[in-house]
Amino acid sequence: MRFSLASAVVLLLDLGVSVQGIPKMKRASSSFAGSNLYFLHGLSASDQSYYINQLANDGAKVIRIWVNGLSKGCVKGSNVVDDISEFETTIGDYNYDTLAKLDAVLAQTSAKGIKAIISPHDGNDIHDSSTSGNGCDIYCSTYGTSFYSSSQAKTQYDARIAAILNYQSPSSGKKWGQWSDAILAFDLENEPFQFTDDGANDDPSDWLCGRAQNFKSVLGSSSVKVATGGIGGDHSHGYNMLPAALNCSSIDLMSIHSYVGDASSWSGILSGDEKVAAAANKLIYVEEWGVSTSYNSDFNDQAAAINSAGYPWIYWQFIPGDDGTESCNSGCCTGYDGFEIGFNSSKGDIRTAIAKANSATTIQNWNIL
Structure with missing residues (x-):
């Protein structure tokens, strides 16, 4: 021709x-929008069904969930009804019931055409709670901030990842690492290096790429992707696009975590990140963003800015209960941090924002759903 x-x-x-x-x-290309909900597996069956159906009805394509423990009570305006153990309360001793609870969620989301990004560990939990504001899990109590540099910790964490990826789903009969109909990607961790200087030193212990290589060795030929999980936490810290991750061939997706007060900030954030990601042949997406009631720009304006820039996104977080600006109808109205948006809230037009995300033309080729 x-x-x-x-x-x-x-x-x-x-x-x-x-x-x-x-x-x-x-x-x-195939853009998407969705929500984080780290406590979905602890909700009642009726609340899970309501939430997942509502997300699907609003057009969400992706949800981000975590391998984490939960305690009964009010969480972000919603009612957690099950006590769920941490996956490891002793390193190497796995509580597979935690994965079974999550598997039941995956069965429901995949049936509705929603794929999951799974964070297998919270990086904020490896630090003393007085420093991070989160809990102190078994890796925290064993290693503290040496978690990323200890060769023994790396070996143990790699074993944790293998146990999660090789978990055979009671719902599908497939290993999670092979269940691409339900799972889009696994994060290396939620917000690695959030409270350490590893980001400033460009990952001197090769934690990121070393763990990504472990993921890929277990995933094999699976189409399930490996994502960074928001290196260093919020984008303002300067490490979401860390060179050590960009230069690692085993990492597929660069995750942006950014909480900004003004919608005008998004254009600069995304255009700058796209340049370095494209040069490294990586896809980028906004894995966490949220709008506080104190911000200058509301949810609708910020969603429009991200959609206009042409990047997929996952909000922090749409919730099944009331969001604190609504009258309490669910019987659980505590624990808000100001970022939650209920489906019937006036804080934002969820359905329109998702619809525009799904129809947006993207800067990068996101045809991987």
């Missing part, structure tokens, strides 16, 4: 290649 110069330029632009100063075009 013969190509004219004009048709060749059009083809290159469609592929996202700059041609002699001509800017890259956004390309039509």
Whole structure:
């Protein structure tokens, strides 16, 4: 087939290649939006069903869940009815009932066409609770901030990851690492290096790529992806796009965690990150963002800014209960942090924001759902 110069330029632009100063075009691809909900597996069966059905009805394609323990009571305006053990209360001794609870959630979300990103551990839990504001889990009490540099801790964490990826789903009969119909990706961890200097030193212990290589060795030929999980926590800390991760071939997705007061901030954040991600052949997405009631820009404006920039996103967090601005109808109205949005809240138009995300043309080729 013969190509004219004009048709060749059009083809290159469609592929996202700059041609002699001509800017890259956004390309039509499969964008998405969804929500984090780290306590979904602790809700009642009726609340789980309501939440998942509502997400599906609003067009959500992705949900982010965590392998974590929970205690009964009010969490972010919703009622956790089950005490769920941490996956490890003794290192190497796995509480598989925790995964069974999550598996029941995955069965429901996958049936509705929603894929999960799973965070297998919370990096905030490896620090003393007085420092991080979170709990102190078994890795915290054993290693503290040496978790990332200890060779023994790396070996033990790699074993944890293998146990999670090799867990055979009671719902599907597949190992989680092979259950691509239900699982889009696994984070390395939620917010690694949040309270350490590893980010500032560009991961001197090779924790990120070493763990990603372990993920890939267990995943094999699976299409399930490996994501960073928001290196260093909030984007303002400067480590979401850490070179050690960008240069690691075993990492597929670079996760942005960013909480900004003004919608105008998003264009600069995303355009800057896209340049370095594209150069490293990585996809980027906004894995956590949230709008406090004290921010200058509300949810609708910030969602519009992210959608206009052309990046998939997962909000922190849509909740099944009331969000604190609503009259309490669920019998559980405590524990808010100001970022939650209930489905019937006036804080934001969830359905419209998701619909615009799903129809957005993206900067990168996100055809992996």
